[in-house]
Each structure stands twice: as C-alpha cells, then as structure tokens.
Amino acid sequence: MNKFSWFEAKTVDEALEQVNATVSEVLTTKAPDQPAVFKSGGIDLLDLMKEGLVEPQKVINIKNIPGLDTISYIQKSGLKLGANVTLAQMEANTDIKEHYKALHQAVAHAGTPQLRNMASLGGNLAQRTRCWYFRSLDHQCLRKGSGTCFARNGENEFHAVIKNGSCSSVHASSVATALLAFGASVEIAGPNGKQRTVPMQDFFVSPGDDSSKECILESNELITAVIVPPVSSKTKSFYIKQGARESYDWAIADVAVVLQMSGRNCKNAVVALGAAAPVPIVSDAASAALKGKEITEQSAEESAEASMKGATPLSKNAYKVPLFKAIVKRAILQTT
Amino acid sequence: MDTKKIKLPYGIPGHNLSEIEREIPANEPPAWPVNEDLKVVGKSVKRADAFAKVTGFAKYTSDIQLQGMLYGRMLRSGYPHAKIRSIDTSAAEKLDGVYAVHVFKNLVGMAQPQTDGNSSEYPDVKFAGQPVAGVAAITIEIAEEALKLIKVDYEYLPFVVDLEEAQRPEAPIVFKTNVEQEDSGGGGGGQRGLKTVGNVRGPSTSSFFGGPRGDLEKGFKDADIIVEHTYRTQVHTHCSLETHGVVVDWRPDDVTIYASTQNTNNVRHEFAEMFDLPKSKVRVITEFMGGGFGAKHSLGNFGVMAGYLSKKSGRPVSMMLDRKEEHISSGNRPNSIHYLKIGAKKDGSLTAIQQKSHGTAGVGLGAGVGRIAQVMYECPSFTTEQYDVFTHAGPGAAWRAPGNVQGAFGLEQAIDELAEKLNMDPLAFRDVIDKSEVRKVERRQGAEKFDWSRRKKPGSDPGVVKKGFGVAQSTWPRFVNLNSTVEIRAYKDGAIEVRSGVQDIGTGTKTVLAQVVAEELGMKADDITVRIGDTLFPTGPGSGGSIVTGSITPPARNAAYQLKLQLFDQVAEKLETEPSKLSVADGFIVSKEDNTKKIAIKDALKEMRTEQVTTTASRSDDYGGFKMGSFLAHDDLGSVQFAEVSVDTETGFVKVDKIVAAHSCGRPLNIKQIESQINGGVIQGVSYALYEYRVMDNETGHQMNGNLDQYKLPCSMEIPEIEPIIIEDYAGRSSTDAYGIGEPANIATAVAVANAVYNAIGVRIYELPITPDKVLKALNKT
Secondary structure (H helix, E strand, O other): OOOOEEEEOOOHHHHHHHOOOOHHHHHOOOOOOOOEEEEOOOHHHHHHHHOOOOOOOEEEEOOOOOOOOOEEEEOOOEEEEEOOOEHHHHHHOHHHHHHOHHHHHHHHOOOOHHHHHHOEHHHHHHOOOOOOOOOOOOOOOHHHOOOOOOOOOOOOOOOOOOOOOOOOOOOOOOHHHHHHHOOOEEEEEOHHHOEEEEEHHHHEOOOOOOOOOOEOOOOOOEEEEEEEOOOOOOEEEEEEEEOOOOOOOOOOEEEEEEEEEEOOEEEEEEEEEEOOOOOOEEOHHHHHOOOOOEOOHHHHHHHHHHHOOOOOOOOOOOOHHHHHHHHHHHHHHHOO | OOEEEEEEEEEOOOOOOEEEEEEEEOOOOOOOOOHHHOOOOOOOOOOOOHHHHHHOOOOOHHHOOOOOOEEEEEEEOOOOOEEEEEEEOHHHHHOOOEEEEEEOOOOOOOOEEOOOOOOOOOOOEOOOOOEEEEEEEOOHHHHHHHHHHOEEEEEEOOOOOOOOHHHOOOOOOOOOOOEEOOOOOOOOOOOOOOOEEOOEEEEEOOEOOEOOEOOHHHHHHHOOEEEEEEEEEOOEEOOOOOOOEEEEEEOOOOEEEEEOOOOHHHHHHHHHHHOOOOHHHEEEEOOOOOOOOOOOOOOHHHHHHHHHHHHHHOOOEEEEOOHHHHHHHOOEEOOEEEEEEEEEOOOOOEEEEEEEEEEOEOOEOOOOOOOHHHHOOOOOEEEEEEEEEOOOOOOOOOOOOOOHHHHHHHHHHHHHHHHHHOOOOHHHHHHHHOOOHHHHHHHHHHHHHHOHHHOOOOOOOOOOEEEEEEEEEEEEEEEOOOOOEEEEEEEOOOOEEEEEOOOOOOOOHHHHHHHHHHHHHOOOHHHEEEEEOEOOOOOOOOOOOOOHHHHHHHHHHHHHHHHHHHHHHHHHOOOOOOHHHEEEEOOEEEEOOOOOOEEEHHHHHHOOOOOEEEEEEEOOOOOOOOOEOOOEEEEEEEEEEEEEEEEEOOOOOEEEEEEEEEEEOEOOOOHHHHHHHHHHHHHHHHHHHHOOOOOEEOOOOEEOOOOOOOOOOOOHHHOOEEEEEEEOOEOOOOOOOEOOOOOHHHHOHHHHHHHHHHHHHOOOOOEOOOOHHHHHHHOOOO
C-alpha cells in the first residue's frame, strides 16, 4: 500500500473542499496527480489500495462527520438512512425489520458481522465491482480504461447474464437490490451547498453508457443519505441471495420482491435483480407479470420466466438463468 | 542385536482381537495392553499448547521480531512465459531503507531440466508469479517500492496453462529437455527417468506396490459387467492460515532460520546444501506452525532469497509470502483427467482394472492419481499409465494424500456404479471385493451410526430439494521414517523434558509425545515438558505421509523406558528389592511384590548422581520387519466415510448435511486430537467436493481467484455435522503401534459426497467441484 496523508473531515462542506477525485477516476487515471478520495467504512477503498489498484495521496475520513449516522423512520414519510449508517445498524433496526423486510434480509446477508460493523451504506452503494479481472493489477480491463473485457470470452461464471454486451461485471451491492425494489433515492451533496436527490435506478450507470464508473457520483459529490418511501400494511416483500457459499459471500444471484397487495391480488409489484446485469435492475417484465394477479405458483412462475426473458448468458454462466428463475419464484411465493 | 520375544495385542477389539508373538530388540519395553487398560494413552488429553494458542502467547514464524530485522519481498513475473534479457537493480539499491537486493540465478521447487538450454544468465520465466529478484528493507512498504524500481527486460513467449491444450502437438513447450524433480520430503516429485514428449512426461506404470499384474485383456473378457468413465478433478491451492515464510538470521558463525515448515530437518538440509554450510552451522526452529497440508516441506525460493538477503545485509530478514503469492507460487494439488475401466463378474468379484491419467502440476512433477486403484480391492489384473503434463502455471506440491484423493474420486464412483449394475448394495459389494478387516468393521459401525437404511433408489426422493446418501472408502499406507530420534532429560528436581527436532504442525504431536512418555513413566501428561521443532534437538521426521506419530512415538516410549530402568537401578537397593521387580504407577516407583515398598519418582530423581540424566532412542525397524524397504509398514490405514447431502434441483446447489467418518490409525493415542484431525480432513474434503478450485485465465495465464475472497473456502454455514468413529486396530509393529490420521481423513470425503449427489438426483457428476452449473447441466436445466 502506498503512503498517504489523512484528513479528518468534520463537516460535509469540509470534506467536499478536500476531495478532488472519485475512486473510479483514480482507477481510470482521470484523476489529478495527487488524488484525494473519501473513506467511510473503508471496506472497498482499503481492498483496492491493498491490491495496488488505487494509490490516493490523501484519504479523507468522512466516517466521523456528525449527523450522517442516524436512521429515522416516520410512517408517513418513510425511512431516512444517513450515509454513514453501518449495515450492522440497519440490521439491528426494528423499524427496518418490521416494515422493510426484504431490505433487512439483504443487509443481514451482506458480508460478515465484522464487515457489517464497519461497512457504511454510502460506501456500499459507491463500491466497485468484484469482477476478478477488474480487481487484478495484471488485467487492464474495459472498466479501467482499456478496450478489452477479459471476462467476455474468459472466466465469466459469476458475471452478468443480462445487458452484458460491453462489460459483463456485476455490481457488488446486494443491499442496492432491495433498496431498488423499495423505490429508494440517494441524496447527494455537491459544492456550494448544492444538493440533488436521485432515484436508485438513475444512480447506477450501465457500462454501455460509461464503462469507467458504476454510479453517477462526481468527484465533488458525497452521498449524504438514502431515502426509502413509506410502506403500508399491504406492502409485502422478500429477498433471496444465492452466493457460492451461504456464509460470507457475494451474490451470484439475488432478488428483492416488493408487492402492494389489495386483498388477494397484487396491485403493484417490483422485482429487482442483483448480479443479473452490470447494475442492479428492476425487471419490468417480471414486475408486470404479477400486476393485478393473485400470487400463486403459476403467476410466480410466469414472473420468474419473464425475469430472464432475453437473457444472453456467456460461455460459463448459463446456469445463472435457471438459478434466477428459481429464486425469483421462491421470493415471490414467500412475500409476507 | 540382542532380542527378546514378547506378545502384543493383535486385531480389532470386539471383532477379532488376539495376541501375536514378535521378536523385538532386547532394550525395548514390553507390550502395552489395549487402550482400555492404559491410563494416559488413548484418552482425550488436553492439547499441550492449547493455552498458548488461544491466548496468543504462541509465537509463529510471522510473529518473530529480531533486533535490526529487515523485511524481504520478491519481484515476480507478471507474464507466464518469457526470457529475461536483462535486469537492472541499481535504482532499487539506491532507495533509502533498502539494505540488500538479490537476483535469482537458479530456482528450486520445480522440475529441473537435465540439460541446460538456457541462453540467458537468468532462469526463463515459466509461470506468472515466478520469482525473479528480491529486496530487503526496513519496512515492507519500502521493500515493495523498491521492487517497482527493478527494471526487467522480458522477451515474451507463447504459453499454455490448460491441461488439455498443453497436450496438443502445437502447444507451446514448457520444458524442451527431460526433467527431474526431487521428492520434497512430503511427496511431490516424480518417478525418475521418464521421457518427456511435448509437454507430456511418462507414463509411470508402477508404484512401490509393484507394476502391472495379471492379464488385462483376459480380465475384461471374463467380466460380466464393465464400467468405464473419465473423471476430472480441479487444481486446489494451499490456504494454510499462516502463509509460507521464514526469518533468516545469518551471523558470522552460524545461521538460524525460523520457518513455517512441516520439516525442520529438510529445511536445514536444503539450506546447508544451497549455501555450502555444514549442517552443524544451520539451526531451524519451528516452535509453532500455522498449518501445512504438504506444501511446506522445503526451503522454497522465498527461503533461498531470505538467505541471500540476510547474508548480504548482515541482518535478519523476515520473508513471509502474502496470500496471492501463496496461491500462485507455493504449491497446489494438481488436477486430473482420470480414465478408469473396471470389470466384474456377476458375483461381484473384480476381474480387471485399467487406469490412465493426465494431470498438471504446472512447472512441477507429481500429478499422478496415486495407488488407490492398485491396492484397495482384490483384483487379479491391473495396469496404470500416469502422465504429468507441464503447463505454464505454478508448481504443484504434495497435498494431504497426494494423488490418492484424485484417484479415489474415480475409483469409488466406479465401484458405486458397479454395485448398482450388479444390483448390490454398495456396502455389500465391498464386503465381497475388500479383504480389509478394519474397513469391514468400519462399514458395519458406520452404517449403523449413519442409518444407511435411509438410502433409497437413486433420484427417488420427491420434491425440489432431494436428499441423497453415499459411501466411499480409502486406504493409506503406514509409512515410517527411521530418522526419528527422541531425547529425554530427567532433572534432579523431578522435571522430565522430551526433545526432538520433529515439529508439531498443529496436529498435536507435542501432546502425544507427552502422553506416551507419561504412560511409560507412570506420570500425567501435564508432568512432561515437550520441546520440539528445533534442529538443535535430535533429528525428527518431516510431517508428511501421516508418518510422524508412527515414527516418533515408539522412540519416545523407548527412551522413557530406558530412563525408567535407570531409575529402577538407582532405587532398588533402597527399596530392598531388585530392579526387575519394580514398576511405576501414579507418580511412584513401586515394588511389584509389596506395594508398601515405593518411592515417588520425584524423590527417586533426587537420588541421581548427576543433575541431569539423558536417554536417547531412535526408531527401530518395525517388529516383524517392513513390507518394503525401511519406510513401508505392513497393513494399511482404512477408512469408510458416509455422506448425506441435499441437492436443490432448481438452483443446482449442493449442501452436505452430514458425514460419518470411520477411521483406523493403529493404536489411537489421543481421541480428541484424532477427532479434530478427522474434522479437518472432512471439511477439506467437503471443500474439494463443492467449493474450491483455481480459476485460471487461459488467455492471460493468470490465476483469477488468488485471494481468500474469490477462492471459496468453506465457512461455518458450509460445514456439515461430522461424526467420527475411531477403530482400534492393533498390529504389534512397534512399542506404541500407533499411526497417523492426517491424510486418511481427507481421501474419501469428496467421492462419498459425489456418490450421495448421484443417489439424490440419479445422474452422476464426473467432475469436481460439484458446482451448480454442473448439477443443472446434469439435470438438463441449462
């Protein structure tokens, strides 16, 4: 790991004054010579630094900025999660457990208890892919500024099966899958007190649009909160993650289903998939297949089929298609 | 040599226990009865170093801090095949904090070309991760910065990393001449004198159990049923908790090496040879060891580099590999493509076994599939052809029963399939073809504990998640190393100290040594201090081949016996009796005729003429001789493992729910430690069955999952319920009659799981690991 200086930020403005690059910019050499980047829990940044993939000259610690580590829940307005809230805090929060079941399940299955103690929600959303070519110093891949995706004809068993035409890596956050299903938005602070709130589906950037980054954050921006819309007693949800291991693993496939029920019928449905495409996606077809229907073995199966319609698996990941179908169906049938 | 005749327990208690008379050296002790009648041996005595380990007091090689110590790092090639035109280290040498730089001129730990076709002064690069040079600096960070300043001019060459691609005639050649590789002391290496054509070396057609036998053609003609398949296994990379590494402290008069090694004696040997030093000037210390599964027998390139850097700088140099280096360069379990054809008659008797295998140990040798198909079952005709295939990948190394785990994966699936075709239960079929008494007992006891009757027709379990039940067995030779010497020191204050160069790699060697000596002296294991893992002490065996317990515990007992006799001589007069009429019990020397005549051993030691008395014993030949040479004992170590799995037929994921593992290791010395070893072997077997595999990128020649994030080791949720069964199996071959368990525990698990997966889904999977893609493909779902 390289030598770097440390800046302890006490306010958002102070942090924004210090920063001059996103980690993605450092990776693609778009950053200034003396890159200064944010660190909250440090899970992803330290991994990248230990591998020698990024060598920031300054690390700005945003972890101790007051006010960014709280969870508030108001039945009418929903859930507001500070960017420095840890996954462990979310896991322990009874409002999340009670009202946002799929989110709670996703958080509880992320990483390990030790990682969840350190990992911040903001960092979880801004983290980079775990694609092994991306994580290798020996492979200058598409996402790091070259023209080559090594996974396309290489070792792609854990890669994307949908929208995988340019880069087939998958986003690492499984919490994002659940947030997406609940229609969450990301609150972002910019310079001079500017602020914008971006819906989760617009927060992530597909490699077809820009392969150098996975989210829209600019070098002078900082996530301050995630806002999750309110739910009612008729909101039912469920989340399933399948990793190579049950303990401590990334998703090979994960799904979050959020249903708005009206009696026995499903009034509205969102089926969100993680590790299917390069970014977490809502499957419109799978969601539509449930709308106005009773939740049955048959409607769940139709939705599961629809979720993988048009999938374009690569040489080694065709198994992910039946795997997604299986967990989508199971998640729908287990929504409660 | 003076001898005497004694009777020793023979056979399996509760099954066929009897006695056998053997002629043994006159200075060795009388036979111990079976474990039931012993006080310390055969009991679950607490691990001698448990406290030090759980409190962190135990210092491992990576914890060693010496005054003025430098940190060494190595520059490794980022390309799998290249010639090195030149190396410029001048900038690295000038960097502040750098004390020494060294460039490799020769490498160890891989196959060595017999004629040197190398035009460069540097070794050709033959795998991505091959070490090129090294530096020692005051911090790891400075050392790594210095590595970046070393300029290497490479001429890149075409490469091949895939086992099948490498066999094609047009494949880039790894070695242009014939090669040889020495056995590292823990397996590895290869049969000498075999020819290499292209990248294919071999075949090896024999083992120490002999060559081909019978008439293969006639055997298959006589068969009513033939099973014929090709089985494939993956490359498995070593992931000991402590990585490979050493601290070398080169001083003007001698060199001390702290090493994370399975073989203090071999590291001393290799270092002394490499640097042309007498062995008396080289000391190797392994006080605590953070795990080793076969790859840690040698000095390694890292050890050689640390030696040069310490010699040049005049300071101690710590050189510990990082996790990536561990994956790509420190040894692996080679993969295999294993063809087996087995014929059987309707009554079950086998008529012929034909075996052919190809595997790659990268730039090393040792990719055979072992001896298991050759020896486990009665079969009149057998041939084998085992080939090593070279690839531009990191060298293989011994790994927990080298070759046998790969071999068993084929053999025991084929036997399972034959049983089904013969319409016989897999256990009943083995009763016909397996002459091992201990496995017969293990099958019976295992089946009962496992409730084998739950097993149904393959694929007949209804529902999406299907249960399956499978069984597999294994054999492992009883190896002995006669270079096993123990010294016992008794001090006037009553202290007893056991000393040997043998290392405890975490298996519990310290504890069994204390138990054996305590039993002989009528003391408690806690009363005995065990100091091992230091070549200042008498030479001990390397921890490979499951050889340690069977080699080092008999001399420990014999040395204790000699000490006991000396004490008897010392106190006999005082107790008004003769030495031969004395015995020990509960810390006392007691007259066998009158138990009021006694003296505490502590008090007896006070009577000694000198402050300290020393006895020493070396491993004698097995009672009744060896099966072959002076390393291979009679009989084998048998195991039978039963697996219960759940297979999700929609997602393709397999979960191992339970393993019942029945094992023998001669006279079991410490039940708790043996159970721990079985647990470890089973966990590693489950991991081999379902999780671990090296992902090698064919286009760039790099391992893509060289870390513990993407290389999948099982964690708590993946570990099944494990029920060990330990069978006492006496053969009367030494004064302890004990043997190891490390390797046997790992052989049968993966194939028992494979057989259980077949039983669950009714489709066989011929390739490891059994990942969801293979299951779904087998079920026609992809």
